[in-house]
Structure formats: C-alpha cells, structure tokens
Amino acid sequence: MNRTETLAALRGRPDVAVLVIGGGINGISVFRELALQGVDVVLAEKGDYCGGASAALSRMVHGGLRYLENGEFKLVREALVERDRLLKNAPHYVAPLPTTVPIFDIFSGIANGAVRFLGLTRRPSRRGAFVIKAGLTLYDRFTSARQLMPAHRFRGRAETLKAWPAINPAIRSSATYYDAWVSRPERLGLEMLLDTLAAQPSARALNYAAVASDASGLVLTDTLTGETQPIRPRLVINATGGWIDLTNQAIGAPASRMMGGTKGSHLIVNNPALYQALDGHMVYYENEDGRICILFPYLGKVLVGSTDIRVDDPDTVRCEDDERRYILQSLAFVFPSIPIADDEIVFQFSGVRPLPASKDSFTGRIPRDHLCEFVEATDRLPATLCMIGGKWTTFRSFGALAADMALERLGAKRKVGTEDLAIGGGRAFPANPARWIAGLAQGHGLSPGYAERLFERYGTSAAAIAADIAKAPLVMLPGSDYSASEIAGIVEREQVETLADLFLRRTTIAITGSLTPALIDAALAILAAQKGWDAERSARERAAFFALLAAQHGIRFPDCTETNDKRSALCA
DSSP: OOHHHHHHHHHHOOEEEEEEEOOSHHHHHHHHHHHHTTOOEEEEOSSOTTOSGGGSSOSEEOOOGGGGGGTOHHHHHHHHHHHHHHHHHOTTTEEEEEEEEEEOOSSTTHHHHHHHHTTOOOOOOOOOHHHHHHHHHHHHHHHTTTOOSOOOEEEEHHHHHHHOTTSOTTOOEEEEEEEEEESOHHHHHHHHHHHHHHHOTTOEEESSEEEEEETTEEEEEETTTOOEEEOEEEEEEEOOGGGHHHHHHHHTOOOOOOBOOEEEEEEEEOOHHHHHHHTTOEEEEEOTTSOEEEEEEETTEEEEEOOOEEOSOGGGOOOOHHHHHHHHHHHHHHSTTOOOOGGGEEEEEEEEEOOBOOOOSSGGGSOOOEEEEEEOOOSSSOOEEEEEEOOGGGHHHHHHHHHHHHHHHHTOOOOOOOTTOOOGGGTTOOSOHHHHHHHHHHHHTOOHHHHHHHHHHHGGGHHHHHHHHTTSOOOBOTTOSSBHHHHHHHHHHTTOOSHHIIIIIIOSTTTTTOOOHHHHHHHHHHHHHHHTOOHHHHHHHHHHHHHHHHHHHOOOOOOOOOOSSOOOGGGO
16 A cells, blocks of 8 residues: 555554554564564554664674673573574675774773672773673674674784784784674665565555544544544554653553663764775774774775763754764774864764663663563553563564564464564575676666666665666666666655655665765655655755754755855765
8 A cells, every 4th residue: 555545544444453653673573573463553653664763773783792791691692693583584784794802901801890790880991801702702602503603713913903004003902703784774674664564465554654642542643744543453562762751651651761762873984094994894892981882884984883872852862063072082092093084974873772761870781681561551542562672683583572462462373483584685685696686787788887786775676676777768866876767666665755764764875975965856856756746845855854964964065056156066
C-alpha cells in the first residue's frame, strides 16, 4: 500500500492487534518479528524511519569491548553473536573492521578495573597492556566457536610505529582485533521494513505519523496533513528509545522514569592524510580523560567520535561547539602531527543513546543492556510494553525478546525465527562480487563504475534497480554519482516525504559531504514532480532543509542568488 491507501485502511478498520510506536531500528525489528508471525501489527513513526538515534550511531557493529569492565558479559556475548549474524545476513552493509588499540602503559588500570568490577564508584584510568590483553582474550573466547575473524594480536612499539608512523610517538605497544562496521545503518533498517511489508501485506507502517491520546482513546495524526483518526490496538509497544517517557505521557500512560539517555556526537572529516594514516583500521583509543573514542575510514572520509553527555530533552540534541573541540582534541592526542582544519569537517551528527535511568555519576558505567517492561492497561489505554535500553548491534535479539513477550500477552505462538533471515540486498549475496558486478554492468548497459556503486549501495537489490534505470537515458545529477532515475526510484519506492529523508537516510550524499545547492535543487525537482508540489511548497521544503543542515549538521551554503558577483563553486 502507498501512504494514502494505508491511512484509508486504518480508517476503515482501526482495531489492530499491536501498535508499535517508534520506527527506529528496534521498532522496525519488533515490527518485523510480529508481522512474520502473522500478527496484525501497525508501526507508527512520528518522523522518518531511523531518523533519531538509529541514524546517529558510531557505525560500529560490535560486542562492546569496554563493557567487560562493567561485568556485562552476557551483553557482550549476545552482541558478538548478533554481530556475526549481521555479517552473514547483511553482508552488503556490514563488514569486518580491523580495530587497533594504542597502548601507552603496561600495568595501568589493573587496580582501577578491579574496583569498577566490584561496583564501586570510581572513574576509569588509562588501561594498560595487561588489562587490554585480558579483555581481548575474553573477546576471542566468546567467538571461538564461530571463528569468523582472526584472533587478536599485539605489536611492540617499533612495529606499531612502522605500521602507523603518524601515531603518537609516546605509544608503548598496540593490539589489533576484529569487529565490524555498518556503512548504511538507515538503509538496513529501511530494507528490513520493506522486506516485512512485502512478505506480510497485512502489516502496515507509516512515517510522519504521531500517536497521542484524547478522551476517546488513542489517535493517530498524519503530521504531513494534520488529519487525525482513531486507532484501537489490543497492545501497544513503545519503541521510542530516548523518548519512551515522553511517549508514555503523550499516550496517557502512567508517568514513568525509565530512560536516562546520553548524547553522543560525531564528526565526519575529509582529511586525506588522516585517512591514509589509518591504513584501513579503526583506531579505538582512550582520550586523556579515560573516555573511549574512535576514528575509522568511512566511505572515503574519516568518522571521529564521540561524546557521552546526559540529556533531558532528546528533541534538542545537536553537536555543540565544545563537543567539536573535545573530539578534535582527542584526535590530536592520538595523531598529533595531523592538524584538522575547520573546513575539513564536512558533516556532524548527534544522537541520544537509549540508556535506562541511572543515578550513576559517570555515564560510562550506565548499563548498555536491554529489557522490556509492561505498563498495565488503564480505562482508556491498553497495556504498553516498553523497550528500554539496547545497542544498535543487538536490535534483532531485542526485537525478538519484545515480540515473544507480546505474543505471550496476545496468546499467540511464534512460527518463524529471524536468526538466519537475510536482509534486503544481503539475499543471495555473491561469493565473487566482482563477477556479479561485471554481469550487472553488461546486462543493463551500465559502466562498470556505476554498476559497482549500485552494488555498494543496494547489494543484490541493485539488479532490480539497474533494470529500472536502464529503461531511460542515463542522466547523472549535477556533481553527483547518483542518476536522476535512481533518485526517482528511491522517492517512488521508499516512502520519501522530505529532502532530509532522501539526503540523510536513503542515501549517503549528505554524510559524505557531497551536497551542493545545485544537487539539492535537482533532487527537489524530482521529489516535487512525484509529490505534485507547486513552487511555493518546493521553496518551503528547500528552506526547511537548508535550516536543518545548518542547525544539526554544521553545513552552511553561501548565498546562491544570481548577482553580478562570482557565484561560489558550491552553487554551480
């Protein structure tokens, strides 16, 4: 169904088994789990799918090496299992990532780690070689039965400096182990959603659909038009992450204090020297205050992060100037000879980690595990299952846990599992990608380079996309490696409602620093044509997107109005 048909169907039959509120990665996961069991389920997201914390992760798919310090062994083991499943089920987006830990001490952190393990309140000190060795040995042991990636190895100072000449010369040694990274987390979530809708046509999902309560019960509002309609679920699942308490308030549930999220900000840096210095590795390092930071090659740029700051209002989160300074200072500590200019920061983003409420004075000690709690029914509201906490890596197991609790409440049974279910373009993934790409290019008359880019963006789904592209002459958008047909197909198939949906979540154009006003205007023309927008509506959309880029992502374009002065190259 398209948006209009989905809303009409809900108006005609507002009684549903389950309403999932929240279209982030966890909401989509539980939606998929329930729909595949044949449950009549509706997903409602007040913004765009994967538009909150699910778009602001560090792009790591990992067990969480540092969580071992908190004694979260079960979480780390579970996360490593889910990491390895994603490597198999979504190989087009999730790939191994060699990760190197610079070590500046030998014995540091032993006593402190013991104190932390006992649950006493003490901030971390620098972790020395013995502490890191112990953690990596456990990490290897948790994955020894599967052995998808090599075991860890240590390097001495001389070998480390030979491999990474630009690293801080105060280094004593280094350790390298393997985790994974995700190139396009928002697309992975979207593909799960589209897979589910294709497999279970009775399941329904809406972005830009807010849920609240009035005197008669729950009401769904189409935030694009302002139209409202009742919805009457037997069970509600609150999967809104850092917004859980606010959502409970909006739907009329008893007041709750379940969440205590922290903000994590990241920078995308376009610095060739830094990119080359990493040599394909993620550097997983401690800043001088003991906080763990990361930097790794990301789609031709370098991702650097992050901060960990308590927040009260998740709607106000953005990367502030002091956070930029903190991240750059941490980077200068590990690679002191590589300066980063302000104009080399091409994108910034910030999100709220959906952590359980905690009074711990140090945010790094707040548990990263997940759990579900029921808020029992009232006269006007059915029981609400709240999904609390969770790491991006464990979205599948978290969704399965919530679905099993929902199924038990509904008196239904699980029919299928998702442990081995391929996602989107990860299906039928070729053992020889180069040969597959060559066949794609030849079969559809595309250049080898464009065929390769389609495969990188969509995996094996690129075959169907290439077939659509080949139906018309190939026209590339200005200054872009996306074609007009490709963008038109995304708008048509993927519930795109705004320029932000298109540039921030359906593509990697914005995060890689590839936006220009000319490219934005070309894509806007395609979006406006499909939506039937007039010039006034298009102008509002353009202005709103430019304001969002400036406020949230540190992107400001020069005035591109035609004047007698020279126009900036960004306007061309």
